[in-house]
Amino acid sequence: MRYQTVIGLEVHLQLKTKTKAFCGCAIDFGKTPNSGVCPVCLGFPGTLPVYNKEALNSAIKVALAFSCQIQEHTKFDRKNYFYPDLPKNYQISQFDLPLSRHGYLDIFSDNKTKRIGITRVHLEEDAGKLIHESNASMVDFNRAGVPLLEIVSEPDLNSPQEAFDYLTSLKNIIEYLDVSDCDMEKGSLRCDANISLRPEGSKELGVKAELKNMNSFKGVKDALVFEVDRQAALLEAGQAMVQETRLWDAENGETVSMRNKEGAKDYRYFPDPDLTVFIIEQTMVSRIKSQLPELPHDKMRRFMRDYGLSEYDAKILVSSKKNAQFAEECIRKYPGKDKKNMANWLIGPMLSEANSRKVELHELNVNMEDLISLIGFVENQSISHLSAKLVLTQMIDSQKPAELIIRENNMLQISDTAELEQVISGVIRENEKSVTSFRAGKTNALMFLVGQVMKKSAGKANPKIVGELIKRRLTDA
Amino acid sequence: MAIDKGTVEQVAHLARIELGPGELEKLSRQLHDILGFIDKLSVLNIAMVEPASHILPISNVLREDEVRTCLTVDQALENAPSKNGNFFSVPKVIE
């Protein structure tokens, strides 16, 4: 039987405010354990939490960027459970009146744009960190109380690749907003995945597994790929699925069931009496909306309109905030009329250099003026496109300017016709067969002859000029 | 709402409270009576009353994102029943 994969993602995002969500403790993860704590975030009796204005602003920005409806009336609830990383034995979170609902995120997957629903974006606080020793667990509360956002997607994702693309898109938008570091390895972005399979065409959702413990986007994708196979095999064998939480074991490349001790979770949510409600006025929402930076999708549209780029190319350039900034500066500084020339260089040779070095465009350390001068050499036909690419590689490796590399390597193209004519005469003399077939109308032969001239000139001949010269010689005669 | 022994056992478990002999029966009875008292509220007509999640008529209590002095590590750990270096130490939670 064919199955449809159904995936929903829960993303937790640490907001990079100066202080924690409910107290004035500075957020600094490099610090000595338990040096960034106070009676509020240690959950001492008699203390009162007060929410951070900047965290609320950032949260509204994120909700708006995902086109969510900001709820006029929102409040905090207590989510009760016992675990030693939680000093109060409850986490301050939001239950029935979250900050926002009904948003969406467009992803670009498999060359198609797909809209993924966002169920809600709500506010909560982070827990502390546990380090397990042989006979005890050690607790560091520096992270306890750091403001978190929970971003819950609808089960609209239908493949591990779509889940990966969703995370990439989400991260890109958050980076543009500059409200979180979004670093999964450092834990500032965390992701749990719900996944189930159902027979193709079925409307009912299958029994899901909740996957945890992935610490990279690729980890999320790998865990989902494994889970699709595992669940399909179980269904195929007619075995009943159990709803359970499974941990991703990256080393062995498998998900492992967490033995379920507690049964169904019962968090006994109730409104936190220590925190008053929030009435979010429309004027506040409009003010924040007007302060939003240009988001990736808008930037892409503008790149297409202003610089004549294709959607595909524009998408690549806006896929990270820093890349987009770098690209736009290059394009603006480029003096040529057709801005697309510069864009082609960025998407072509520059991007492949970046990919092969596993860095981003802006991290290549290519000086913009220098790149412009290199493109100039190609445009006035002083060097071939092929050698320009070699020069670019050397520019990055040696950090020397383009012009110096071209001169040092004697790469200037021979466009001097007198010099070229000599080489051409030789080639024509040595390749009678090709000459005859060219005269018989076989254009391929011309390519061959040009190739021979290029070879003799050690790649320095200007192929366009060579082609024209040969053509003229053979048709005139 | 009726409170049976199963509910009391479940609530006790969630609150990590161990019940002594006879306590289960006693608490089931008492909780049942308490809920009975609260049930008296259901005779009130509240059709015109807005639901509230807080008893105080105040909203939007926020603070600026400004750093305040934290405790020192020694102060933070002063009341800890068990500590290890700069950490709180608790019974091991995973095997």
Ligand SMILES: [Zn+2]
């Ligand atoms: Zn604190």
